Amino acid sequence: MIGNEGIKPLKLLFTLLSVILLCALVVFSFALWKDVKTSQFDKLFKQNQTLISQSRAFFDHQTRLIVKTVQSRFVTNGVKERSVTNIFDYLMSATNEAAAFSLVDLSGKTLVTRGDITIPSLSDQSNTVIERARTSQTAQIGYLLRAGLLGDSYLPFFVPILSDERKVIAFVVAFYRVQGESSLMNNFITPDGNTMWLLGERGQVRMSYPVPRGVVSDLFGWRLAPETASEIQYNLRSGKTKEGLELEVKGEQVLANVGYLPEYQLITLNSHPVSALFTAWLERMQPIGVIFILFLLAALLAYRAALQISKKISDAKQAAEGNVHKLSKAIEQSPNSVVITDNNWCIEYANSHFDIATAKPNAHDKARGHNIIDYPPYNVLTTDLKKISDEVALSGNWFGERKTDFDGKWYSFSISHITNPSDQITHYVTVVQDISARKQAEAKLYKQANFDPLTGLPNRRRAHENLTAELQSAWKHKQQVAVLYLDIDNFKNVNDTFGHMVGDQLLQLVSARLVKCCKDLANICHISGDEFLVYARYASESDIRKLAQKILDDVQTPVLIEGKQIFVSVSIGISRYPEDNNDVTGLVKFADIALYESKREGRNRYSFFDHELDRRLKRKHTIETELRQALERNEIYMAYQSKNDIASGKIIGFEALMRWNSGVLGPVGPFEFIEVAEDIGVINELGEFALRQACIDLQEFQKFSDTTLKMAVNLSIRQLNDDSIVDMVAKGIEETGIDPSRLELEITESLLAENIDQILPRLERLLELGTALTIDDFGTGYSSLSYLTTFPVSTLKVDRAFVKDMVSNEGDATLTHTIITMAHALGMKVVAEGIEDEDQLAMLREQNCDIGQGYLFSKPLTQKEMEILIETHELPETTGFKSKHFRI
Incomplete structure (x- = not known):
């Protein structure tokens, strides 16, 4: 809770400020009201002066016009109705405000009238207005008249007509409209809310503009209240016409300014409702009121903020007192050593863990007054004490870690200073912690992060x-x-x-x-x-x-x-x-x-x-990237090399060879991309494509030959190690409709030598489909020949390495002959690869080799080129190769 001593000054200040603001608002409001009234009085005075000037000018002009027009003619011609009527017609055309003109004798009797209205009786004017006009021989304004019971009201204006002897002999009466667009005051400019009045000396209403509700309907009985009329008379007699009046007119409080036209005994009055003035005052007070409210709200917010600050200060004070107590307890309970020394490093306070190195009881009490470096582990700082003092003075604190010779442990030291108001160091605070366990953990983490376990x-x-x-x-x-x-x-x-x-x-x-x-x-x-x-x-x-x-x-x-x-x-x-x-x-x-x-x-x-290795590796990486999409881009296609009967030269089959024409690398040999395909796992997709396309193309080749043609397709070790190879071959046979006996599957001898146990079950299932098995590169696998009796191998292919030099190398010739003889003994056929000249062909014929394959017969051709070869018995010119050993 906030104490009363803290709240009372705030309450008093807020109350005083509120009262001052309220008083200022009241004083300002009153002054503003006076200013608004004074300003309005000034406006009314100016407007009333304009009304007096315009009214005098109008009636003076009318008097001159009537006298000038009527006087001489009337005296000369006398009362002749026709003549008077013409005069009145002229006057009406010259005066829009006039509704009619009448000629009246001294008794008030109407002699001649010209106009569109029914002229009311003027008898009630005879004793007052007519008499005054006759006596003064000046024009006079009469009382309001109504044309009939429900007709419009008119203001009569009596102009005396004098004889040559300067005696009044008659009156010309002009009847002016007080309502409508042609009324007497219609052209007067009246500010909104103001009313202009023309009054008789006793407060009789001659006319007003705009016409207040009820005035015209009560035309003959309404006048200003006696007290109001008296106040106006007093104002006129005292000559205070410039000063304003506050009057009650028709039950409404108004501000007014009055004037007097003595020649017409006419009082002018310009009024403004107090209610409208109050509205104007409120409009001017509105921003002041808003400002007042904002100031009041600001004061209230400031008051509340001050209360909160006061509460926070009080709470902070209480918390600080509590924290000091807690801190004292915490320092005592801290597992770290906390020591406070003077600026000469003499101990003034130490907590119970002061002797952190030896843990002697009550050592902190005995240490007071001694230098801190007299005790371990603090003595490890002896050589650094001057440097520590300088750094603490410069930055306010020092931190370091040291390993002591006393117990071989690691300690962290955190030293800061306490200064007096003059910013001079008076004390040092030293906090010491045993960090040996942390150091061991850090060393372990370092070893884990930097050394293989x-x-x-x-x-x-x-x-x-x-x-x-x-x-x-x-x-x-x-x-x-x-x-x-x-x-x-x-x-x-x-x-x-x-x-x-x-x-x-x-x-x-x-x-x-x-x-x-x-x-x-x-x-x-x-x-x-x-x-x-x-x-x-x-x-x-x-x-x-x-x-x-x-x-x-x-x-x-x-x-x-x-x-x-x-x-x-x-x-x-x-x-x-x-x-x-x-x-x-x-x-x-x-x-x-x-x-x-x-x-x-x-x-x-x-x-x-060397950089050639880098180039080759980059090329391999490019091959890996491009090969993944080669099939989708139709960059992979099949080429075919014919297999010919050695004796006759007749084409009896083909070997399917995959080719790749990369859009990025150009032509890429199979020796490059097949191994990569195995490494990146796309060999099965390529193998399925090769098998299917080879079977389809074989069906096309067969259309050009009467001999039953066969197709040899190579299988890789990766394909044979995958159980899906059997299903893939079966699917290819089924979809293309090829006779499985016309399909030869070629595997290298080295695959059988290295993986015979793994691939044996799959080979058996492939043979069950009806396909034939050919051993490729025979003689290079360094393998046992026992597998030849294990599998129903139909064909052996002598590696091109033996065929190449068999003409000049007796050993190769003997080995080739041995393979042919052995194969025939086992009921197998032999294909010799790499036949490139006539001598090789002749020797192979002598050795009874069955089938030949090589450039002597045909280089690898596309499907279309191979079809031309089969059909025409000649290689297409586009191959750039000629041979005479083709027969169909």
């Missing part, structure tokens, strides 16, 4: 940092650095065969051998999996070769893990700084490219990076 070697992240530092140092000293990227050969097979535990042990053994091998020669890092990085400075290329060969020799010693002897080798890719690249990323990338080359060349070797 399996081998203990620096990991990829640490390798990048270390190699970066090595390159910077080498650049500084103008030295060279070699980067060796290592990969354990066939490590995946070890993992898959013996399990990951054996694989992990193998990694540990290899890393241990690398550490021993490269000790004092190079730095070793374990990048990931079975990949290692070795880097070292070198003077010549021979240094790198020696190191790489040493690694190959030391690693390839067989290892015994869990009773299993495992043969290990590594492949190495080498890049050089600064020759190949000058940054870590580039060097590692180029070493990896060189490693790929070592793998490609057969493993267990090292290769240096």
Whole structure:
């Protein structure tokens, strides 16, 4: 709760401010009302002066006009009705405001009248107006008259007619309209809300404009109240016509200004309703009222804000008092040591954990008055105390971590100062914490983040940092650095065969051998999996070769893990700084490219990076990218090479060969893209396309030949390792309607040698479909011949390597003859590949070879070209190749 002592001044101030604002509003309102009234009185005075001027001018003009027109003619001609009528017609044409003119004798009797109205009796005017006009011989304004009971009202104006003897002999009376567009005051400009009055001396209403409701209807009985008339008379007699009056007219309070036309005994009055004045006053007061309300609201908000601030101050004071108590308790309960010293580092206060190093009880009480560096662990700061004092004076605090010799632990020190109002340091506050556990955790995290947990070697992240530092140092000293990227050969097979535990042990053994091998020669890092990085400075290329060969020799010693002897080798890719690249990323990338080359060349070797390797790898990547969409883009097509009967030269079949004409790379050979297709997993799609298209084209070829033609389609190891191969072949046969006995499936001998157990079930199912099996590249697989009796192989294809030199090389000729003889003995046919000249063909005929294939007969042709060949017995001219060994 806020105390009354804090609220009372605020309440008093708010009340006083509110009263002052209210008084100011009242005073201003009254002054504004007076100003509005004064302003309106000034306007009424000016308007009334205009009314007097215009009224006098009008009646004076009318008097002159009537006298000038009537006087001489009347005296000369006497009262002749015709003459008078003509005069009155002229006057009416000259006076729009006049409704009629009459000639009246001295008794008030009407003699002649001209006009469109019924002239009322003037008898009630005879004793007053007529008499006054006769006596004064001046024009006089009469009382309002009404033409009939319900007719319009008119204001009579009596102009005396004098004889030559200057005696009044008659009166010309003009009747002026007081209503309508031609009324007497119609052309007068009257501000909104104002009313102009013409009154007799006793307050009789002569006319008003605009005509107030009820005035005309009560024409003969209405006049100003006596007290109102008296007040007007008093104002006129006292000469205060410039000053305004507040009157009651017809029950309405008005502001008014009066004037007097003595020659016509006519009082002019211009009035403005007080209610309208009040409205104007309210309009001017409105912004002031809004401002007043805003000021009042602002004061109220300020009052509330002040109350809240006062409450916050009170709460803060109470909280501060509570916090001081809590802080005192907290410092005592803190597990950290808190020490307050003077500016000479003498202890004035220490909490119960002061002796954080030895934990002696009550040590903090005994330490008061002694220097802080007399006690451990604070004494570790002895040599730094001057520097600490300077930094605290400069920045306000100092933080540091120190390991003590006293107990071998780590402590953090946080020191700040306390200053007096003059900003002079009076005390130091030192907080000490035992951070030994944190340091151990940080060291553990650092090791986890930077070292491989399996081998203990620096990991990829640490390798990048270390190699970066090595390159910077080498650049500084103008030295060279070699980067060796290592990969354990066939490590995946070890993992898959013996399990990951054996694989992990193998990694540990290899890393241990690398550490021993490269000790004092190079730095070793374990990048990931079975990949290692070795880097070292070198003077010549021979240094790198020696190191790489040493690694190959030391690693390839067989290892015994869990009773299993495992043969290990590594492949190495080498890049050089600064020759190949000058940054870590580039060097590692180029070493990896060189490693790929070592793998490609057969493993267990090292290769240096050169830019041709980079070009080949980039081309391989492009092939991988483009090959994925080659089928969709219709870039893949089939070519066919004929298989001819050796004896007759007759075409008896074809081998389907896939070709790729890339929109980016141009023609790409199958030796490039087939292996890539296997790697990226599109070989099945390509194989399905090849089989289906070959079957379709075989049906077309058959239309041009009477001989039953066969089609050989190659299968890759990846296809044979996939269970879907059988369904794919069956689907192709069914959809194309080909006789399965005309379809030959070619597989290389090396596939049977390496994967006989895995592919045997699938081969059996393929043979069950009715297809034939051909062994391609026979004689190069280094395999057992027993599989020839296991499978119903129908054909052997002698590899082109034997055919190429068989004419000049007796060994190749003998081997070829042996294969042909063996195949015939087993009931198989033999196809000789790569026949390119007549001598080869002649020798193969002598050896009773069955079928020949090669450029001597035909190069690979497109479907259309092959159809031309079959139909015409000659190669199309577009092939640029001629042969005489074609027969159909």
